[in-house]
Amino acid sequence: MSDTATRLxxxxxxxxxxxxxxxxxxxxxTPLRVFRTDGDTGSIIHAELLWPEGGGVMYGTHDPDNTLDGRPGQSAIYLVTDDVPGTLTSAVDAGATVVRDVVEEDFGGQAATVRDPEGNTWTFGRYQPM
Incomplete structure (x- = not known):
């Protein structure tokens, strides 16, 4: 595995x-893999989407009987992007609600925060930890 491989x-x-x-x-x-309960028509049981600037997310349809399944709408994600204003605009156009408009962070870079259509909090920021 290379040093640039996504491990989280x-x-x-x-x-x-x-x-x-x-x-x-x-x-x-962008979609990498999407698995459904019934071929191409059932609910999504596991999906992997890639962020073009590095990394990705995995998710599925909530299953209350699965003890490993998180509660919908309770997550908070920080997404590194070179285009904070553009990502914010795309998110809002697709149904997100602005929590915090674009600001310059004291520790560096711009950031903005939204709630996605299910209530999860997403912060888009230029600051790259490391």
Whole structure:
């Protein structure tokens, strides 16, 4: 495995994984793998989407019987991007609600925060930890 390989994948649980797939693609994620309960027509049980600037997310449709399944709408994600204003605009156009408009952070870079259509908090920022 190379030093640039992504080794951390946030996992999410959605009430409506198809709607959230559309939202994630609208802000710039691209599908890598999507597995459904019934071929191409069932609910999403596992999906992997890539962020073009590095990394990705995994998610599925919420299953209350799965003890490993997180609660929908309770996650907070920090997403590094070179285009904070553009990502914010795309997120809002696709149904997100602005929590905090674009600001210059004291520790460096711009950031903005939204709630996605299911209530998860996403902060888009230029600051790259490391």
């Amino acid at each position: 994948w946030p996992t999410l649980s959605f009430e409506n994984a198809d709607t959230m797939t559309d939202w994630l693609q609208a802000i710039g994620f």
